[in-house]
Amino acid sequence: MGPLPRTLELFYDVLSPYSWLGFEVLCRYQNIWNIRLQLRPSLIAGIMKDSGSLSAMRFLTALSLEHPEMLEKVSRELWMRVWSRDEDITEPQSILAAAEKAGMTAEQARGILEKISTPKVKNQLRETTEAACKYGAFGLPITVAHVDGQAHMLFGSDRMELLAYLLGEKWMGPVPPAMNARL
Amino acid sequence: MGPLPRTLELFYDVLSPYSWLGFEVLCRYQNIWNIRLQLRPSLIAGIMKDSGNKPPALLPRKAQYLRGDIKLLRQQFQVPIQFPGDFLSVILEKGSLSAMRFLTALSLEHPEMLEKVSRELWMRVWSRDEDITEPQSILAAAEKAGMTAEQARGILEKISTPKVKNQLRETTEAACKYGAFGLPITVAHVDGQAHMLFGSDRMELLAYLLGEKWMGPVPPAMNARL
Numbered sequence: 125m126g127p128l129p130r131t132l133e134l135f136y137d138v139l140s141p142y143s144w145l146g147f148e149v150l151c152r153y154q155n156i157w158n159i160r161l162q163l164r165p166s167l168i169a170g171i172m173k174d175s176g177s178l179s180a181m182r183f184l185t186a187l188s189l190e191h192p193e194m195l196e197k198v199s200r201e202l203w204m205r206v207w208s209r210d211e212d213i214t215e216p217q218s219i220l221a222a223a224e225k226a227g228m229t230a231e232q233a234r235g236i237l238e239k240i241s242t243p244k245v246k247n248q249l250r251e252t253t254e255a256a257c258k259y260g261a262f263g264l265p266i267t268v269a270h271v272d273g274q275a276h277m278l279f280g281s282d283r284m285e286l287l288a289y290l291l292g293e294k295w296m297g298p299v300p301p302a303m304n305a306r307l
Numbered sequence: 308m309g310p311l312p313r314t315l316e317l318f319y320d321v322l323s324p325y326s327w328l329g330f331e332v333l334c335r336y337q338n339i340w341n342i343r344l345q346l347r348p349s350l351i352a353g354i355m356k357d358s359g360n361k362p363p364a365l366l367p368r369k370a371q372y373l374r375g376d377i378k379l380l381r382q383q384f385q386v387p388i389q390f391p392g393d394f395l396s397v398i399l400e401k402g403s404l405s406a407m408r409f410l411t412a413l414s415l416e417h418p419e420m421l422e423k424v425s426r427e428l429w430m431r432v433w434s435r436d437e438d439i440t441e442p443q444s445i446l447a448a449a450e451k452a453g454m455t456a457e458q459a460r461g462i463l464e465k466i467s468t469p470k471v472k473n474q475l476r477e478t479t480e481a482a483c484k485y486g487a488f489g490l491p492i493t494v495a496h497v498d499g500q501a502h503m504l505f506g507s508d509r510m511e512l513l514a515y516l517l518g519e520k521w522m523g524p525v526p527p528a529m530n531a532r533l
Contacts, residue, residue, distance in 0.1 A: 260375075262368040276379070279372060282508040285523065289383045297511065297521070 129160045130291055133268040135256040137168035138184070138202040138213065139177035143265040146281035147203075149298050150267065151196060153284075156300055157293045163188065163195050168264045170253035177206075180213045182240035183223070185249040190236060197226035312343045313517055316494040318482040320351035321410070321428040321439065322403040324377055324388055326491040329507035330429075331386050332524050333493065334422060336510075339526055340519045346421050348410035351490045352402060353479040358488040362398060380507075384524040388429075391436040403432075406439045408466035409449070411475040416462060423452035 134150055136143035147163075154161040165184035169176060180202050187195050201222035205211040212218045216237060223233035239245055259268055259277045267283070269276045271290055278287055288295035317333055319326035330346075337344040355362065363369040374390055381388045391397045406428050413421050427448035431437040438444045442463055449459035465471050485494050485503040493509070495502045495516055502516055514521035 260368055260371055262366060262372065277372070277375070279376075280508075282506075283376075285511065286379055286383050290379070295523070 127158065129158045131160050131162060131270045132287075133162045133164050133270075134265060135164045135166045135252070135259075135261065135268070136199070136265045137166055137177055138180055138199060138206060140168050140264045141207050142281040143168075144203040144207055145298075146265040146267065146284070147199065149281065149284050152298075152300055153293075156296075157288075157291060159291065159293075163192075163199065164252050164256070165195075165199070165249065166253045166256050166264060167249060170250070171257060171261050172263060177213065179216070179240060180219055180222075182245050182249055183219050183236060185252065186236045186239045186245045189245070189248060190239075191228075191232070194223075194226060194228060198223050198228070201226045310341065312341045314343050314345060314496040315513075316345045316347050316496075317491060318347045318349045318478070318485075318487060318494070319425070319491045320349055320403055321406050321425060321432060322398060323351050323490045324373075324433055325507040326351075327388060327429040327433055328380055328384050328386055328524075329491040329493065329510070330425065331384065332507065332510050335524075335526055336519075339522075340514075340517060342517070342519075346414065346418075346425065347478050347482070348407050348414060348421075348425070348475065349479045349482050349490060350404065350407050350475060352404075353476070354482055354487050354490060357479075357483045360488045363489075364395065364398065384507075387434045389434055389436070391432065397432060401438070401440050403439065405442070405466060406445055406448075408471055408475055409445050409462060411478065412462045412465045412471045415471070415474060416465075417454075417458070420449075420452060420454060424449050424454070427452045 132150065134147060136147055150161055153159070165181050165188060167178065167181050169178070184195060184199055184202070187198055202213050205218065205222055206213045213222070220230070220233045220237060223236070224230060256264070256266055259266060259275065261277070261279070263279065265281060267278045267287060269278065269287055269290055276290055284298070285295045315333065317330060319330055333344055336342065364373055377388055377390060410421060410425055413424055428439050431444065431448055432439045439448070446456070446459045446463060449462070450456060482490070482492055485492060485501065487503070487505070489505060491507060493504045493513060495504065495513055497516055504513055510524070511521045
């Protein structure tokens, strides 16, 4: 067995366009580099005092607790709505539409939606956002790379080549060839 | 004869650490890519004022981040960049007016010295925590870069002339017209269009725009064009 994968935490908000760019790059590299990518839905409003993606990020938080395997796809569909098709992400039906497009059943999606105002979910989102702040975030996205017992916080979608340098991995640009994927 | 080289304008201020990083990368690639690098000494203070932006270091969390970022980039870019001790004083109180006027005068009289003297000024303020505001500091940098004491003093005498002051103002305004809200900015002229890229972290995107190969911030020298 080879060396242990390095944990990368990606703190993001679907309201943040650079979060989307960083997210897609790391999703591409998660099967190429020896890393374990942990997605951390956060609230950029909590970091910057900005405007609202509250429901969407609570939905993703609830997902991270109940169906973490859906987190990547639903996050992507929320970005596709707000940052590709200029569609709403604040209304319940908007969020459900994204969840279903990602492959959840209407039932599953509604089940998660019902939980977004529970103390458990509200607290988790608050805690994740506070964790980002403790790492020194002043915006999103931030990627926290845990390497040899140290946590390196990198801000933005344009520090991925530096991330590769820190990990001792090969940078092949933002669209790496899929053939390099680990099996 | 091959295709015409693309013109890249680099607007920079020696007060700006990311300007140094962008500068070194472009200097390395100027003999690898089919480009013509034009150095444009500018005043970051003027750009901040004109755009209403503030130095990022004024936000405590950004200042903290900057320190860590510069430490990492020092290794990745292999540039001996280091935070000065009283960094806010250097940036906000001491400034770079004389130094940038000196580089402006150089750009008019001895443009072939611009790269080396710029580098020596950065080495003073952003590597060895030395002054760049006093005349003797600027002369020391010029001489370290290979100018004679006479040549250097000749340029220094011109820094308060209207011609030099106006040129620095015009260059800074040109950066503002390209949309600058900070430095460095790289303006790439490609197929009749001018693309303004902000920061030292858009070089891979620049390569993409130029149709050139990105080999990281420290490209192998063997790829140099003869």
